[in-house]
Amino acid sequence: MKLTIIGGGMTGLAAAYIAAKQGIKVTVVEGSDKFGGLLNTFEIGGNQLEHYYHHFFTQDAELRWLLNDLGIADKAFYKKTSMGVFRNGKIYNFNSPIDLLKFKPVGLIGKVRFGLTSIFLGKFANWTKNEGISTLNWFYKWAGKGITDALWKPMLNIKFGPYASQVPLSWMIGRMAQRLNSRNDGDESLGYIQGSWKTLLDALVKKLEEMGVELIKNEPVEEFVINNNQIKAIKTKNLSIDGDKFLLTIPSIYFDKIKNSPLDANGIEYFGAVCTILEMKRSFSHIYWMNVADEGFPFGGVIEHTNFIPKEQYNNSHIVYLSRYFAMSEPLANMSEEEIKAVMIPPLKRINPEFSEDWIKKVYIFKTNTAATVCDLNFSDKVPACQTSTQNLYIANMAHIYPDERSTNNSIRVAAEACEVMDIKADFVPYGASLSGKIGFKNKFEK
Numbered sequence: 001m002k003l004t005i006i007g008g009g010m011t012g013l014a015a016a017y018i019a020a021k022q023g024i025k026v027t028v029v030e031g032s033d034k035f036g037g038l039l040n041t042f043e044i045g046g047n048q049l050e051h052y053y054h055h056f057f058t059q060d061a062e063l064r065w066l067l068n069d070l071g072i073a074d075k076a077f078y079k080k081t082s083m084g085v086f087r088n089g090k091i092y093n094f095n096s097p098i099d100l101l102k103f104k105p106v107g108l109i110g111k112v113r114f115g116l117t118s119i120f121l122g123k124f125a126n127w128t129k130n131e132g133i134s135t136l137n138w139f140y141k142w143a144g145k146g147i148t149d150a151l152w153k154p155m156l157n158i159k160f161g162p163y164a165s166q167v168p169l170s171w172m173i174g175r176m177a178q179r180l181n182s183r184n185d186g187d188e189s190l191g192y193i194q195g196s197w198k199t200l201l202d203a204l205v206k207k208l209e210e211m212g213v214e215l216i217k218n219e220p221v222e223e224f225v226i227n228n229n230q231i232k233a234i235k236t237k238n239l240s241i242d243g244d245k246f247l248l249t250i251p252s253i254y255f256d257k258i259k260n261s262p263l264d265a266n267g268i269e270y271f272g273a274v275c276t277i278l279e280m281k282r283s284f285s286h287i288y289w290m291n292v293a294d295e296g297f298p299f300g301g302v303i304e305h306t307n308f309i310p311k312e313q314y315n316n317s318h319i320v321y322l323s324r325y326f327a328m329s330e331p332l333a334n335m336s337e338e339e340i341k342a343v344m345i346p347p348l349k350r351i352n353p354e355f356s357e358d359w360i361k362k363v364y365i366f367k368t369n370t371a372a373t374v375c376d377l378n379f380s381d382k383v384p385a386c387q388t389s390t391q392n393l394y395i396a397n398m399a400h401i402y403p404d405e406r407s408t409n410n411s412i413r414v415a416a417e418a419c420e421v422m423d424i425k426a427d428f429v430p431y432g433a434s435l436s437g438k439i440g441f442k443n444k445f446e447k
């Protein structure tokens, strides 16, 4: 059997690895000049850094399995991180119950309701029963107006923009479970890889080459060859590639751009994301992950990477990501790098009045139109079946990660599920705490 995989991001590479381990002949066809998709890195301060901040969680069993299998488990490590919220012109630490008590924008009753509702969502709520409920409405009802206006609403606005009120509670349940499970006594430990995630990508690509996987870059797939409702081959500008089974791992919004495609996005939309990365002489704040909950900021998160990974690894530069998700209808979707810089940098002074643009050595900007799927109410109705109605054509992509937050770990989960649907054994991949890979795969989801 020959498996042809379209898209060489983490989902495609993980599926290739699982199949090739069993002697299956695999070809991966990637459109860009690099494998790794959203996980790619660039050089800064003599080291590699992700275009988009990337950490992992203590419960990411699928990722740990892959690191271990590739013989690089010793490169992964966990560290306690600090979280904060900028609200009413002030930075608040937000790591522990004591921090919550000190959070002035909300009164005591609001804090108690916040704690109880968070624990309920993270530990006890059933996501399958809450797909039709709006997270925002639920928070107004059960957590109260104070904490919803001060924290949840700004956070949802930052992440989902115009779709904030449509985010189903099931997504929040997935998110809460992920965050609460990575906490130990209130502190959150996050994982990272020595030398950046490039260490994983390099090891994976090298292993695939050793296993005889054919890895093709710079060849966007442009056409399907389908006879009698059965896919026979795919075509790029220069190549025609056959196979017995074909796994499509590219974002759903690109399905109908392929000639003769029997597939479309089925109503699924994607968000874009822009990360403005500042290489700086000084530290901006003491916090790793700061949610910006005041109005009028062009970014939603200030992520100071060097409060997680020591600055010594980047030639003593302090590295800050300014993160912002955007809908395709927003001006950010079409802004030039110069325009993005002009919008993003000046408001930093509102958070740290000492901040001066002299602190910045260099600015890097990375932008993608397919950062995440917009998961709205009853999103599972839109999630495509892995096995399409065209024989031997399968799909595994970010849409299958719902109701969890999309992540590298969950890409591996979804790749393993897709392999099983294609009758490729994948039961050696551990099933971690992930809620992903349940919809669109064989009988895994019952409402």
Ligand SMILES: Cc1cc2nc3c(=O)[nH]c(=O)nc-3n(C[C@H](O)[C@H](O)[C@H](O)COP(=O)(O)OP(=O)(O)OC[C@H]3O[C@@H](n4cnc5c(N)ncnc54)[C@H](O)[C@@H]3O)c2cc1C
Binding pocket: 006, 007, 008, 009, 010, 011, 012, 029, 030, 031, 032, 034, 035, 036, 037, 038, 039, 052, 053, 054, 055, 056, 219, 220, 221, 222, 249, 250, 251, 254, 273, 275, 368, 370, 371, 372, 397, 398, 406, 407, 408, 409, 411
């Ligand atoms: C801002 C941001 C922050 C993130 N933070 C984290 C984090 O902290 N931790 C974490 O684990 N994850 C994080 N993620 C998510 C993680 O990067 C993704 O979930 C994962 O990389 C998705 O992999 P994928 O293979 O499904 O998709 P992609 O990475 O999008 O890969 C799809 C591939 O398909 C290729 N392609 C597209 N069209 C074609 C075509 N026609 N022919 C051939 N190839 C094609 C693309 O070039 C790409 O390489 C983050 C993502 C973003 C955007």
